[in-house]
Amino acid sequence: MTAFLGLVLAAFICFALVFFIKQRQYNHPALRMPYQLRKPLFEPSERELLGLLEQGLGERYRILAKVRLADVVDVTAIPRRAPWYQAHNRISASRFDFLLCDLMTLDAVCAIEMEPASQANAFLDELCQTIGLPLVRLDPESARTYDAARAAVDEAVAAQSSKPPVQPAG
Known part of the structure; x- marks a missing residue:
């Protein structure tokens, strides 16, 4: 014992x-606090495109960078929790490279991505089409002047405004 x-x-x-x-x-x-300040906040190509956007569109839009989709997009009513969380997690981990907003209301007007369309990022294209937010894909190579960036955004916004709004299923 x-x-x-x-x-x-x-x-x-x-x-x-x-x-x-x-x-x-x-x-x-x-x-306990495994974090540090990320430097630089923008990669050189992102800084270059931001400068281009500010030159070409800064007088008409507020330009926000690295905006989480979940800050702009709401998950519609889904009756069960698991599919709702799955849908929310899908947007909470993604972001728009740049978001153009109305100067007065700050409503989202157009999203800009720095990568070409591909199968890997097809979700973002479909999402923007569903919510009625124009998506422009630019990179510093394809839009060397602010005129080209402005024209791409103007074309996307005009095309979106001529479409009827998408009605959610349900």
Whole structure:
């Protein structure tokens, strides 16, 4: 009986010691707050395109960068939680490279992406079409002047405004 009690006491002491050591490790500042400021905020190509957009469109639109889709897009009513969370997670992890907003209301007018359309990013194209938000795909190579950027945005906004609004299924 004494040996069993000694064994239990030794196991308890070992457990407490391991717990204490792990607790100190988890409270280490590097583990508790494992973050640092990202530098640079914009890649050189993103900075170049932002400057181009500001030159060509800054007097008409407020230009926001790196905007999460979930900050702009709402998930419509889905009766079950699992599909709602799946739909929300799909947009919360993605972002628009640039979002042009109305100067007064800050309503989203047009989204701009820096990558060409592909199968990998087809979701974003379909999403923008569904919600009625024009999506323009630009990169510094294809839009070297602010006139070209302005023309691409004007064309997309004009094309979208001539379409009837998409009605959600349901």
